[in-house]
């Protein structure tokens with residue numbers, strides 16, 4: 758847990774963005790995280806939108822709401838080029854793929870990493886072709 762928090766704090770200090778905690782307004786419960794991570798895809802620098810929620814809160818629209826807010830924040834406040842924003846999603850993770858689609862991303866390509874099949878999702882094909 759400490760390593761995970763340290764990793765995120767180091768990332769936040771280096772790039773000026775990272776993961777947000779997602780807290781329900783009505784009861785202050787921490788239900789997940791959603792945010793941005795600077796990374797690379799096939800040597801191209803890019804910014805991944807990621808999210809992870811407690812299973813008892815799945816399928817209530819929370820990831821979509823959070824990911825949309827993070828996307829808007831990235832583009833409007835951090836001035837990150839929308840073309841470089843992406844998500845790496847396992848082929849069998851249909852819920853995550855749906856969240857990506859609901860915030861306007863499209864499936865760009867399939868690839869394999871560590872023997873696991875993934876889809877690259879992004880807002881534009883242009884940057885990743």
Ligand SMILES: CC(C)(COP(=O)(O)OP(=O)(O)OC[C@H]1O[C@@H](n2cnc3c(N)ncnc32)[C@H](O)[C@@H]1OP(=O)(O)O)[C@@H](O)C(=O)NCCC(=O)NCCS
Nearest residue numbers: 808809810815816817818819820821845846851852853855
């Ligand atoms: C992926 C995850 C963040 C989605 O969170 P969520 O709050 O349930 O997402 P939302 O409610 O906003 O949207 C989920 C969508 O996926 C759909 N969905 C869920 N399971 C599905 C399945 N097996 N097949 C197809 N669609 C599915 C839902 O119906 C919903 O779409 P809809 O609004 O069109 O009906 C959540 O499942 C999670 O935390 N999973 C574990 C961590 C993870 O996989 N993170 C992403 C790594 S890439």
